[in-house]
Amino acid sequence: MPKGFAPFTYVDLFAGIGGFHAMLDHAGGRCVYVSEIDPEARQTYIRNWVDPLPETHQPIVNTDITIATPDDGPVEVPAHDVLAAGFPCQPFSKSGYQRGMDEARGTLFWNIARILEERTPAVVLLENVRNLAGPRHRHEWDVIIQTLRELGYRVSSTPSVFSPHFLPPSLGGTPQVRDRVFILGTYVGPERAMAEVDVPPTVVRAPVDGWSVQDWDADWILDNDSTIPNLSKYQLTGDETEWINVWDDLVQRMWSARGTRLPGFPLWADAWIPERGLDPIELDALPRWKADFLIKNARFYDEHRDIIDDWKKANRSFAKFPESRRKLEWQAQDTGSLWETVMHLRPSGIRAKAPTYLPALVAITQTSIIGSRRRRLTPHEAARLQGFSRSFSFGDQRDQASYKQVGNGVAVGAAWHVFRTHVEQSAADLPGRLVKAVLSATLSPSGDALSPAAHLHESSMSQGHPVATQRVG
Template structure:
């Protein structure tokens, strides 16, 4: 494979310059509004602007933003609102419930696209209530109120994978029924997609982040009822599989990393001496095992505190344990029996190991045939040190389990985490604490994945959508402004 590498700082400066020029041009024109946009949209539960990034890319103009979290709202405003000339700035709402009262006017303005990464709340299972009534008291009900009043052409919702799982089947049914009652053609099967399944030139990023997308086109309640009565089934348009022949194993973590020399406070992300000692001790075991056996470590979790001969295991105590834990203990005992001399010598050579925290005396080797722990992508988890190949990364989460890139002996920075979500190179968290930045990124929307499912939906539903919206979306470049230093401009 041939990869074209674009220097991140150069690309970022180009984007910053373009935004600055747009803003300066607007000021020189007497702060006049930009030409009429191809479509307008509202961004609900907006976070830090994942939906904004891809809908702006499509030529839309945001007319309304709602985000209750103050810190996330400030990040959104600084990146997406402040650079705009004043006439083009969206209205900013801090609590969507105040704009969608049960009795009273919905104050959200008219728009063609509604995008929302809405929270999932439990719905009542009592009685035989219909969708809109049953959703009352949840934040999805507030979305439904807007749809009922404004009837945007497209609705795009995003949620965690479990929203379509068996534990939330009732909530899922209420959501789909409510959308249909409001006139939206929507599949009752979830669209599940992850950005690592997209090639970089289509907006993909090396992050395994399965999310459920719900997409609907407004065709009116009568037509929805007719299609349902006719037995027309709406299938998901995007499947959870690689796109355009892409192989996710071709990802490389380096593509999203900044040059260390350009990172302020690099020491804040570099592993501490204590953390390096944890890795070095386990790395010695990885290498000894490979030298002695010619094989990689086993894939089950290695629990050093339970390395005892299998004959010493207490069968009665084992029977009291959950089957998964019993299985791991037996496997660890057999691992010790098979490599007793190697392990005992390793323990002798690393007396410091005994003082490691309990969670650092466990290793989950999922790094295939790599020869060193320092060659892997690691996470320090409550379940132990997890090691994977440095290709695509685990999902960013709102809690702190920031991935560690072994070759550089440091964690990903918030700016690099934002790249994993597909946000532009010039995206900034300004001076807010890293903890808040990681949380905001972990709660965000993956730009490339959202763009792919949205564009696919628009193309398939173009006969029932406004021409200006269709032309804008299908005429936009295949990839939103990339946050990657690498693109597959010349794949082979």
């Protein structure tokens, strides 16, 4: 292969910080065009994916895809083999029987369709939130699928929903539950696309290669505390530490006296009164869910009144906690201590989960607290939860922007798995150079996103000799 030649080219639209770029580069592809409207996300993308390249190999960087895809002018996006886009979901106008490209007009999906119409890349790879495949967005889903078929892309009517925690470490998985919808299409021309509609989804929502999702350990994406600049800004405050310590005291008392952990329903300490003290008329006036919680909390109090009363006497500061910190949702099964869980300080209370896998990174949510570290996840660690390598950098960007960018991003391993699977399934209709490049790339696109302990654990499990995870501090 000539020096500088890439087996395929791609464009990266609504690019965020480069989740698609990471996995397509992994296959040897060359990015020729990138579009991202958010200036801070665009700068993060450029820092990691554009600036390191020789100037002759740097992609065109666009700031607004609508400008490059005018209604009555030429598309400014260059020719390419793969179009990848993590596009926003917008409601389409419901214009009678129209369900195709005409109805997509005026939305950002229409801008993608314009590029597909003009450039006909071999593969289109789209990613969106899980709700796109839900009943509330059935109309939008139908418009998207119909439009792609009108443009000549063979696509499945059934969404491919997948999460990175279903993949083992060797395939690029990470310990994050992040269900996303992937739409994959192969260009076969409008006639075939409209005829070949009985296409199964690219992947199913299930663990791959026998991987057990309970084997994940959140510790595998963490940095050693001694290497984290400004560690103190991620550590818990004195108040936060006290809230957790007091609740953990109840966890320990319950275990010592009853041999059990806390129940899974939300515990509202302000509702701990005898069940006989509940007013049936007031309960009937409440939403059913709230009345159920009040009844469950009253019964919990009746059953464990001796423990709860002693606990309150020993922790008199609890009464002065903010209302939201007098609530706890225990979802950590048999985890031994609150300090061994992954926690979120939510407006609705403290939520504790087992330290196996983490909930989806979301731009607007509270940052996960790693109980064993008594601190929050750093942006650098959050990026690795998305499958980015340890060399990925946010520079001196403010943390709030970094967390937002990661939360809006594409999980590298999940995107690679569905893309590689699609290429393998559609190999007969795709350019041979693209197929060869993708299928010959190593199975994990995530490099050193996980610690060596993750791969050691997977190897030992496959050999039937599980090893204990060695945590780093």
